[in-house]
Amino acid sequence: MGDQQKVHPVLQMEANKTKTTTTAPGKTDLLPVQRPILPPVMPSKNRNMCCKIFCWVLSLLVIAVIALAIAVAVVYFVFHPKLPQYEVNSLRVTNLGINLDLSISAEFRVEITARNPNKKIGIYYEKGGHIGVWYDKTKLCEGPIPRFYQGHRNVTKLNVALTGRAQYGNTVLAALQQQQQTGRVPLDLKVDAPVAVKLGNLKMKKIRILGNCKLVVDSLSTNNNINIKASDCSFKAKL
Numbered sequence: 012m013g014d015q016q017k018v019h020p021v022l023q024m025e026a027n028k029t030k031t032t033t034t035a036p037g038k039t040d041l042l043p044v045q046r047p048i049l050p051p052v053m054p055s056k057n058r059n060m061c062c063k064i065f066c067w068v069l070s071l072l073v074i075a076v077i078a079l080a081i082a083v084a085v086v087y088f089v090f091h092p093k094l095p096q097y098e099v100n101s102l103r104v105t106n107l108g109i110n111l112d113l114s115i116s117a118e119f120r121v122e123i124t125a126r127n128p129n130k131k132i133g134i135y136y137e138k139g140g141h142i143g144v145w146y147d148k149t150k151l152c153e154g155p156i157p158r159f160y161q162g163h164r165n166v167t168k169l170n171v172a173l174t175g176r177a178q179y180g181n182t183v184l185a186a187l188q189q190q191q192q193t194g195r196v197p198l199d200l201k202v203d204a205p206v207a208v209k210l211g212n213l214k215m216k217k218i219r220i221l222g223n224c225k226l227v228v229d230s231l232s233t234n235n236n237i238n239i240k241a242s243d244c245s246f247k248a249k250l
Contacts, residue, residue: 021242092208097136098125099200099224099242100168104233115180117151119144119173121200127161133209134161140204142171146187149177171229190229195240200224222246
């Protein structure tokens with residue numbers, strides 16, 4: 012009985028000690044934290060719709076590019092389009108002199124042959140075309156190209172009157188007179204012609220024919236026949 016009485020207080024003290032240790036002030040028992048399980052993120056309907064629209068637009072663009080390439084290929088192989096050809100036949104100076112304000116006045120007449128080499132394509136020469144004559148970097152004169160339709164394999168001669176006025180007339184005229192003494196006067200004849208192409212019965216979008224003819228003439232004497240010693244023309248189309 013005496014031993015049992017000694018055992019019980021010891022057990023009670025051990026229990027109290029354990030209880031005191033686990034509940035000591037300033038210390039906190041750490042418990043495992045359970046993270047909440049989130050549901051899987053599903054793609055939004057708006058995002059799916061944007062992706063579908065983008066794919067449709069991209070597909071339409073690819074189809075449009077392919078269709079355009081096929082159309083261009085068909086037009087090329089069926090119609091064999093060629094640029095019109097031009098040739099300067101004659102150049103005549105009706106006036107070239109100095110004004111009171113020391114500018115230079117020039118009046119030329121130029122005859123050009125325009126050829127349409129295409130078998131199945133007609134050419135509409137629209138309003139706004141012009142021809143200009145330049146010496147070095149100075150535009151001496153300019154004149155309008157008349158509006159007309161040029162049929163298949165057609166050859167048309169154009170007689171265009173050019174007029175103009177340029178600054179620094181004394182300098183330009185002195186340079187021209189010096190060139191005349193050599194018998195070789197370099198001039199640039201520039202063409203800017205807006206045209207519309209006719210494929211069968213279909214009139215296509217307007218394009219521009221840009222040309223430059225490098226001429227060498229023997230003189231610029233007024234009201235005299237001018238001999239064109241050399242002519243080198245190049246042309247290109249611009250959308």
